[in-house]
Amino acid sequence: MTKDLAMIIKKYLEITKPGIILGNLISVISGFCLASQGSLDLSILILTLLGVSLIIASACVCNNYIDRDIDAIMDRTKNRVLAKGLISLRATLIYAALLGLAGIAILYFSVTMLTAVLASIGFIIYVLVYSLHMKRNSTYATLIGSISGSLPPVIGYCAISKYFDTGALILLTIFSLWQMPHSYAIAIFCFEDYRKAKIPVLPVVKGILVTKKYILLYILAFMFASMMLSFSGYAGYKYLSVSIGLSIWWFTIALSGYRKNVDDRLWARKLFLLSIITITCTSIMISIDFSSSVT
Template sequence: MSITADPTADAPQRGLSRIKDVVRAYVALTKPRIIEQLLVTTIPAMLLAQRGIPSPWLVLWTMVGGTLAAGSAGALNCVVDADIDAVMKRTSARPLVRHQVPVRNALVFGVVLGVLSCGFLWLTSNWVAAVLCVGAILFYVFVYTMWLKRRTSQNIVWGGIAGCMPVVIGWSAVTGDVGWPAFVLFGVIFFWTPPHSWALAMKFRDDYERAGVPMLPVVLPARQVSFRIVLYSWAMVLCGLLLVPATSWIYAVAAVVLGAWFLTAVHRLHNVYRGGEEGKPMKVFHLSNSYLCAVFVMVAVDSAVGLPITGWF
């Protein structure tokens, strides 16, 4: 007598697996890696605004609101750029390209996250943070994604403004306004974005060219791109030094050392391209992530334990 396996026995497991796949797809729409970077810059800005440790609840609520906002921008970006993502190898596994999420659902998901982020920040922090949050989402979607990205090689320069907003939002969540140190932090990220993005675009130049996106490495020779990377890197480091009056020797020393470290790397990359050889831009790309993280970590450490330089005299 043979025993036939029950075909429905594994149904609950298959159903659970499908649910997990759907959840993973929606999470992927929010671009979690970008969210991590935004949160790394927001918390130090809040500590600097407080010149100490803010309310843990305020930090948590701001992080939740910021995560919802960044997720909204990421999901809406995926909707608008679905055609580009399908052409580029680097983005060909995104949920809309693989038809894991219907486009309509992704659009609704992005809008709902945006509304929730605004309402949440309004209720848990203040209206200034909420309004800045909405502005960042709208700028990223309509100005960068829908207008600049496909039209100009300066797309990431001005489009990167949206990525600078978390520090301003974090500051305003603590103080209810925007102080000059928040604008300095904004400037650091603003000048950091082009070297970071152009280094990546140099590696995936063919991808961008195939997709019709005029990133700077697509329209200019590598030597000219690396020269611009050097210029923006210098602007980034010098902008970071403007924060010294609001910090202590801890940040001042770290800013100089980290700046010299990064500038050495970008000058080496430019020298390689200037000599007619093939450079390794991904080293600068990864180093830019480490640099930004280290600088903001030192802002946080300094804010928690350091005495402002203006208080030395």
């Protein structure tokens, strides 16, 4: 492989946002394992992961395409491939279309129609509703975006259950609520970037103090939603103990944002990192501490 070809491949890989794909695949596995109840079908798991990966990659490419103007303004995104014009826009759209169609085809023909429908809904919400419109026009964009971000574990679950039930609804709720304080933390430590780009995130529109209050409320809601997975008989009590412990830790760190002379940026980064730890550990516990009482 020549150096030039390697650079081209790297650029096309970068615009799929591999880190986001990986994080979502962890949640897909958690939902899949929860529904499998210890009896894993590896071929279906691999096909589900592949299909979801391609669709998320397509959505991320579309997001890069749509946000290329504001990415060029923001310090943390100004070096992104499309913000610097390193790939043609026509090639980007073709690439996104091929990834998305391939992902939908894999889920539809090799997994279940329901997983393909859920993935399509997630794509539409993230690309057309969130990225193309609400992100630039409403503080509610974060809430809408959280719906698409919460679908991967549901897709993993429905790949086995083959229908949307209470377990799927609880997973949707847990992961939607988690994304709110996670996203608000990003908006606080990147406050100046969002302000410069005129993106109406909650800290810019309502202020950081108001955002801190919402963060506390969403963490509490996340904790109670997480508990419902055990109380409804889907997960065990080891999962419940870990979930409650993580939520209390997360809530405690959120409360520390009210201390005098706190550095909001450093506090928000700490909160963000803890949110990653929380959802990763939650996903792992969902995967390994399911309840055999659910059939």
